[in-house]
Amino acid sequence: MVKVAEKTLEIDCTRRTTSEVNKAIYAGLERGQSVMVRNPASRHNLGVGINHPGKVVFDGNVGYFCAGMLKHADVEVRGNCGWSVGEDMMSGSIVVRGNASAAAGAAIRGGILVVHGNAGPRTGISMKGGAIIIGGNVDYMSGFIMQKGVFIICGNTGEALADSMYEGKVYVRGKVAEFGNDAVTAELTAEDKALLRDLLTKYKVAGIPKPTEFTKIVSGKKLYNFNMKDYELWRVAL
Amino acid sequence: MARRTVGKTSTNGRKAVPAEQFKPLIRESYFYSPEVIEDIQVKAQLGRYRIRGFGTLRQLPSFRDLTFVTSGLSRVPLEGYREKCYTDTILGSRHAKKPLHLKTPVTITGMSFGALSRNAKIALGKAATRIGTSTTTGDGGMLAAEREASHLLVYQVLPSRYGFNPDHLRMADALEVVIGQGAKPGTGGLLLGQKVSEEIANQRDLPPGVDQRSAVRHPDWMGADDLIIKLEELREATDYQLPIYIKLGAGRVTDDVKLAAKVGADVIFMDGMEAGTGASPELQLDHTGIPTMAALVEAVRALDDLGLREEVQLIIAGGISSGADVAKALALGADAVAIGTAALIALNCNRAIYVEDYEKLGTRPGACHHCHTGMCPVGITTQNPELMARLDIEEAADRVFNYLNALTLEVQLIARACGKSNIHDLEPTDLRALTTDASFITGVPMVGSNKVFGQ
Ligand SMILES: Cc1cc2nc3c(=O)[nH]c(=O)nc-3n(C[C@H](O)[C@H](O)[C@H](O)COP(=O)(O)O)c2cc1C
Ligand code: SF4
Numbered sequence: 001m002v003k004v005a006e007k008t009l010e011i012d013c014t015r016r017t018t019s020e021v022n023k024a025i026y027a028g029l030e031r032g033q034s035v036m037v038r039n040p041a042s043r044h045n046l047g048v049g050i051n052h053p054g055k056v057v058f059d060g061n062v063g064y065f066c067a068g069m070l071k072h073a074d075v076e077v078r079g080n081c082g083w084s085v086g087e088d089m090m091s092g093s094i095v096v097r098g099n100a101s102a103a104a105g106a107a108i109r110g111g112i113l114v115v116h117g118n119a120g121p122r123t124g125i126s127m128k129g130g131a132i133i134i135g136g137n138v139d140y141m142s143g144f145i146m147q148k149g150v151f152i153i154c155g156n157t158g159e160a161l162a163d164s165m166y167e168g169k170v171y172v173r174g175k176v177a178e179f180g181n182d183a184v185t186a187e188l189t190a191e192d193k194a195l196l197r198d199l200l201t202k203y204k205v206a207g208i209p210k211p212t213e214f215t216k217i218v219s220g221k222k223l224y225n226f227n228m229k230d231y232e233l234w235r236v237a238l
Numbered sequence: 239m240a241r242r243t244v245g246k247t248s249t250n251g252r253k254a255v256p257a258e259q260f261k262p263l264i265r266e267s268y269f270y271s272p273e274v275i276e277d278i279q280v281k282a283q284l285g286r287y288r289i290r291g292f293g294t295l296r297q298l299p300s301f302r303d304l305t306f307v308t309s310g311l312s313r314v315p316l317e318g319y320r321e322k323c324y325t326d327t328i329l330g331s332r333h334a335k336k337p338l339h340l341k342t343p344v345t346i347t348g349m350s351f352g353a354l355s356r357n358a359k360i361a362l363g364k365a366a367t368r369i370g371t372s373t374t375t376g377d378g379g380m381l382a383a384e385r386e387a388s389h390l391l392v393y394q395v396l397p398s399r400y401g402f403n404p405d406h407l408r409m410a411d412a413l414e415v416v417i418g419q420g421a422k423p424g425t426g427g428l429l430l431g432q433k434v435s436e437e438i439a440n441q442r443d444l445p446p447g448v449d450q451r452s453a454v455r456h457p458d459w460m461g462a463d464d465l466i467i468k469l470e471e472l473r474e475a476t477d478y479q480l481p482i483y484i485k486l487g488a489g490r491v492t493d494d495v496k497l498a499a500k501v502g503a504d505v506i507f508m509d510g511m512e513a514g515t516g517a518s519p520e521l522q523l524d525h526t527g528i529p530t531m532a533a534l535v536e537a538v539r540a541l542d543d544l545g546l547r548e549e550v551q552l553i554i555a556g557g558i559s560s561g562a563d564v565a566k567a568l569a570l571g572a573d574a575v576a577i578g579t580a581a582l583i584a585l586n587c588n589r590a591i592y593v594e595d596y597e598k599l600g601t602r603p604g605a606c607h608h609c610h611t612g613m614c615p616v617g618i619t620t621q622n623p624e625l626m627a628r629l630d631i632e633e634a635a636d637r638v639f640n641y642l643n644a645l646t647l648e649v650q651l652i653a654r655a656c657g658k659s660n661i662h663d664l665e666p667t668d669l670r671a672l673t674t675d676a677s678f679i680t681g682v683p684m685v686g687s688n689k690v691f692g693q
Contacts, residue, residue, distance in 0.1 A: 022474055044467045049404060049475030065458070065471045069404035084458035088402050106457035107399040109443065126399060126457040128443040145453060147443045167445055224448040225431050228285040 009033040018045050029054035029073060042082065047075060050092070067094050070111060083120075086113045089130060095203065102139075105132040108149070114203045121158060124151045127168060133199060135206040143170050144180065152199065152214070154206035162217055166224075170217040171196060173209055184220040192216055288520040289428060291609025291619060293421060293512055293557065293579060298529040300512070300557060301566040303676035304669050305685065308655035316654040323650045324660040327574050330412060330481020330504040332549045333473070337481055337504075338390055338412055340574065341370030342646040343661060344564060347509075347555055347578035348394045348414060348485070350376025352429055352438045353516030353609065355626040356383060357634065358585055358618045363387030364631070365581075365638035369646070374414060374576075377427045377452060379441055380406040392483065395472065398427060398452030400442035404475060412505075413472055414483040415465070417494075420513025420556045423487025423527045426454035428517040433612035435621040462497045469502045483507045483553070488533030489526070495540035505551045507576065508537045512557025514579035516619055517610035530556035531570070532679045538571035547571070559583075561648020568649065569664035570680060577645075584641035585634045586616040592628065 009028035013021050021037065022045075028035040029052040037058045040046055044063035047056055053072040061079035070089040077085070080098035089108040096104075099117035107126040115123075118136035124143045131150040140158035143151050146165040156174035163180025169192070170183070188211065196211035222230045266272060280288060309315035316323060330337040346366050351359050353376065364387045366373045372390035375381075379401020385391055393410030395402070407413065418424060429438070429450040439446035459468045469482055484498040485507040498506050510530025515523070528536070534554045541547045554567050555576035567575050579587070590603040595615035599608045609619035617629035653661045656668045670685045671677035677684040677691035684691050 018470070019474060019478070045471045045474050048471050049408075051404070051408075064464070064467045068458075068471050069407070069475055071404060083464065087458040088399060088404065090404060103458050107402065109402070122457065126453060128399070144457075166448065224445065226286055226449055 007034055008036055010036045010038060012038045013041060013043055013046075014039050018043060021046060022048060025050065025056055026052065029056070040079070044082065050075070053092075061098070070094065080117070085115075086111070089113065091130075099136070100134075104134075105130075108132070112199075112203075114205060116205060118155065124149075127151060131199060133203060133205050137174065140177075141180075143168075143183075146170070150195065150199075152196065152205075154200075154209060162219075164223055165217075165219045167219060171214040172217065173206075173213050173215075176215070176217075179217070182220040182223045183217050186216045186218045188212065188214065188216050289430065289517050289610055290520055290523075290607050291514075291516050291518075291611075292607030293514040294523040295607075296524050298511060298557075299531060299673070299675045299679055300529060301531050301563045303531075303671060303673045304566050304680070304682060305672055306562075306565070306569075306652055306656060306668055307670050308652070308668075309657045313657045315657050316659060318651065318654055321654065322659060323654050324662075325646055325650060327662070329551045329553070329574060330483075331551070332481075332504040333478065333502065334412075334481040334504050335477075335479045336411075338372060340372060340390070342642060343568060343572075343574040343649065344642055344645050345371050345392075345553065345574055345576045346373040346581055347576040348374035348376045348392065348416070349578055349582075350378040350427075350429075350516065351381040351384065352376070352378040352433060352442070352621070353619055354582075355614075355617055355620050355629065356381065357626050357629040357631050358582070359384045360387045361585060361629065361631045361634035362581060362638060363391070364635035365642060366390070368635070368639045369642040371642065372411065375406075375410075377416075377429075378438065379403065380409070385409055394485075396427070396452070397454055397456045398442075399457065400444075400452065407472070407475060410476075410480060412481040412483060413476070414485050414507060415469070415472070415503075416485045417498075418485070418487030418489070418509070419515070420487045420509030420511055420527055420530070420533075421515035422518040422522045423489045423509075424454065425519070425522065427452035428519075428610075430517055430610055430612065433516075433610075433619075433621050438621055462501050465501045481505055485509060487513075488528040488530070488536075488556070491528055491533050491536035492540045495537045496544060499541060499544055499546050499550045503550060505553060505573075506537065506541075507553045507555065508533050510534070510554070510556030513555055514557075514582070515609075530554060530558070531566075531676070534567060534570050534572055535680050561645045561652065564645055565649045565652040565661070565664055566669065568661055569666060569668050570682075571666075573662070581638055581641070582618055584638045585618050586629065586637070587614075587618050589616060592616060 011024045034055040040058045040060045042061045042063045047067040050073045051071045057076045063082040066085045067075045068087045073092045075094045077096045084103040086094045087106040089111040091110045093112045096115040100115040100119040102120040103122040104119045105113040108130045109128040110130040112131040114133045116135040119134045119138045121139035123138040124132045127146045127149045129149045133152040137155035141160045143162035146168045149168045151170045153172045159178040160180040162183035193211035327340040327343045367389040373388040374392040390411045392412040394414045396416045431447045431449045481504040483505040484503040488510045510533045511527035551573040553574045554572040559580045592615040614620040617626045669682045671682045674691040
């Protein structure tokens, strides 16, 4: 059922195809309405390709690729999400109240993804900009080949964290199971602290920990160009 | 027969051979040939595998090993100048609301802005627009000038997602999900630091000058089950308008094609072992994958097994350089072909101009495969503005247009000679094999015997 109130459009996923739901979301945003999506029931590809500002709430669990390729809008998931939430996001924001599965925020180039719970393996893989904040833990290969952006993890990480990262900054509050190839620690600067304070306060993640509790991780830049001296590194990287 | 001896008679009656009259052959080892020796010594210096552009230098079973059996008394040919022979080609009719309508079965492959210069990209786009075919973006995203130049532009969705932008997705005419490439199946892209200029770095969100090694697996999905959902995502984001291609590097062809068709591809792009590249590990060019002709017959058979030949279109690429190749590919079951290297050669690649610059690279026109250096003497595979200026866009576009036109006419010529009023009516019975290998691979009868080798 579609109820058009003054300000909020309510879309019930039950007995609607994914295309119908998505088209209703686009139309609502274009009319300037907020959108409340009921009974998402872990459906895949909800809110894909949104290209308009406004607020969209998924009232429950969502499946793969939720809000994939997002631009402009602010999306909230009141539940857990499947693989690759917000993949290839350009702008806007996604806040997940529950946990995220694998590859959350894969290849994003802008915007911000916040997961209040835990996130699976390959979180922030191939990140090219924007920001990701995880309230809990992330699993193996998170931040793999990260190129740019800010990746904040309030809990622990799995193995191969930020492996082969080119640029960008990773901040971890908990334990790092294993540093990825060429991922190295760096001093927290005043700028880093301000950034952490601002983002954690704005999104109220993990009880807003203190910036000083975080370890900063950046690229060692040894994999920028092939160099025989770094053969040991390249043996796994080439 | 008596053994031949030279010179004086020796004490036992045989003639001895004076050394100065005899010039022994300098014999090279088969196993340690000059090429192998050079290869070992280069690696001894480099400390890594060799990387280069162009494609394999090996000889492989190919379309050249086939010939057409045209009309005679038993079949009536069409008149070359008067009778129509259709070349229109439709790609993506399975699910897409807007399939691609091409005027020729020859398309231009995905070659990245980065591997190619801006001028090369624009020239290819202009030529394709004039003839009525498509060009394809590449591992680096969509160049605005390319979108403008190319009337039908296929947008690649690659593992690296360099420069990926949903706006560009929506501006595209078709999408190509890249799983692999014939020149480097099973590995990701390569762009050496000398080609990662400020502009290229910016577009790819990389630091300038890095040796870029891009991912081989997509970041957001893993296996065929996920890909079903990924394709739905791409279709949702583009309102089910655009055809979706899946590009495969030829290897496990039968299984890969079946999976690609089952996950919902509109078009399968099969890239054979001969396929060109901007930069690949040399051992991958020569020692991985399946030759184009073999990949094609395997792919066709796989679609036949599923009963999807009519629904899913097949584009074949890798080493296609003449109208004869195109016609043979169509006869064996391809719906279209794609050319990369041949289009670059039409642009001017390996042309005997600026010879001294080929020499500086340690090569010569006709044998250049130095695209990876970024110092392309003719301005095609370079990001150096001075070198790029050597490629005049309009003249280059004219040459590629002429070449595409020539290829199309060549296919028509063969089709008419075989009595076909549509190039897509060419079929395996129009062919004979010149080698037992080709007969065995394709199931086309051997010349003379009219039997299929091995059957
Ligand atoms: C200079 C150059 C750059 C290429 N860049 C890409 C690319 O970005 N993405 C891709 O899928 N294939 C790329 N390829 C491979 C082509 O798409 C295609 O598979 C190949 O050119 C076909 O073989 P052919 O060159 O023998 O016609 C590139 C090829 C060349 C020659
Ligand atoms: S001429 Fe240019 S495009 Fe052709 S092989 Fe040499 S470097 Fe590559």
